[in-house]
Amino acid sequence: MDVEVKGAYIPSALVRLDPGEEVYCEAGLMVYSDPSVGFRYRWLTQGGLAGVMKRSMGGIPFHLQTFQGPGYVAFSRQRPGEIRTLELKPGETVEVAEHSLLLAERSVSYDCFYVPGTGRVGRMIGFWMDRLTGPGKVVYHGHGNILSFTLAPGETMEMDHGALLLKDASVTIQAYNQPLGGGLAGHAMSFEALHVSGPGRLALQTLDPSRDHPAP
Template identity: 30%
Template sequence: MTLQQEIVGNAMQMAVVNLAPGQTVYCEAGKFLFKTANVSMETRLSGPSQGGQAQGQGQGGGAGGGMGGMLRQAMGTAMQVGQRALAGESLAFQYFTSQGGEGTVGFAGVLPGEMRALELDGTRAWFAEKDAFVAAESSVEFGIAWQGGRTGRRGGEGFVLEKFTGRGTVIIAGSGNFIDLNPADFGGRIEVDTGCIVAFEEGIRYGVERIGGLNRQGLMNAVFGGEGLSLATLEGDGRVILQSMTIEGLANALRKAQGGDKEGMTGGLFSTHTG
């Protein structure tokens, strides 16, 4: 069942979702805005796919099958929580179900910018930057996809991706404005600042490389608050969604607005980094 939703607002958009009786939508903690009184809210550690498996295993099979299903559910939940913790994600999901009639739930991202509803038909998965996910209906499965080798485990610059599979609607958000591209329209390959990536379809090949070191130019980057550039390469034929503003760019602009220019110049040079 397609999620009935409307994206409203301008500088800070919101998604208003209308739930049919019994329909469920889930989100990450911090993305919920409001709901009608007939919509129940529940917090779970397990994702929607894990919850579906548990329900199937718990029916029939006797006591032994029930115990085995509970054990598998607990192990699966622990793995999901561990993956999200390593990725720097919220450990729990919030589930909203309409009870006794149609219900309404509102969601929003955490930064000023656009929102987009993606429709999955079961043929292609979508990958999204780790802060892009807002909400999805319960038929959409959520997972973590590591990208960028060892660097990916740091989770600080878009190297950790969320993977959405199945059928249904996924709502994502980004900073600034969106632009849709297809690498196939540009010779099959585009190169992008990793902070500008919001989401892309399965079939797009994704890689990350670091440009800039502590040579003369790298030293200037460090003095002025940067450490080089993480460049993502996107190759293949499929939809790519980019955002016009990066979180780092927004943070730097806010710091300057607060009179933190001097601190930014010295902090980039003398701060210590690990890993």
């Protein structure tokens, strides 16, 4: 499988598949393809009916779409950003924020999990992440620009929850309420943020995909 990134502002990933090679993605990301490329649905059944209900509440699709070679097929998130490719070793796991995975090779196992929010009334209720385990290639889309960090063991960072793009499984995240100053008023005006702790790779994105972005 060969991946080529086309375009700079709203990029797309052009994938060339050999006969029998297969990639999967969320619904609605295919831009164009060779007529020779085969297509089928792959239903997400983890967690049974309860899992499906939970994912539907989080806006996670019920199925993935798979494309089988030979031929070419292009994918795009149709938003401004950067596309990066990652080659996972056998057993290596990365976790990608929802709405950021572009595609992955068939050999990459897929799972998704829920990151709970702080649970405060009227505040963040959490979000979903895709968990991808190698071997194989993973292609992801960072909304806006991608900022990459490598955290040492115990090194921490605090961030807006929409900024999280990708992390190693060894990087832990936890939602917390960041007070805006001291006293009761500071706690009343607190806002949700993420506390991230190393070791491992961490990538941030400068656009929050959950917000509506006007055309620049």
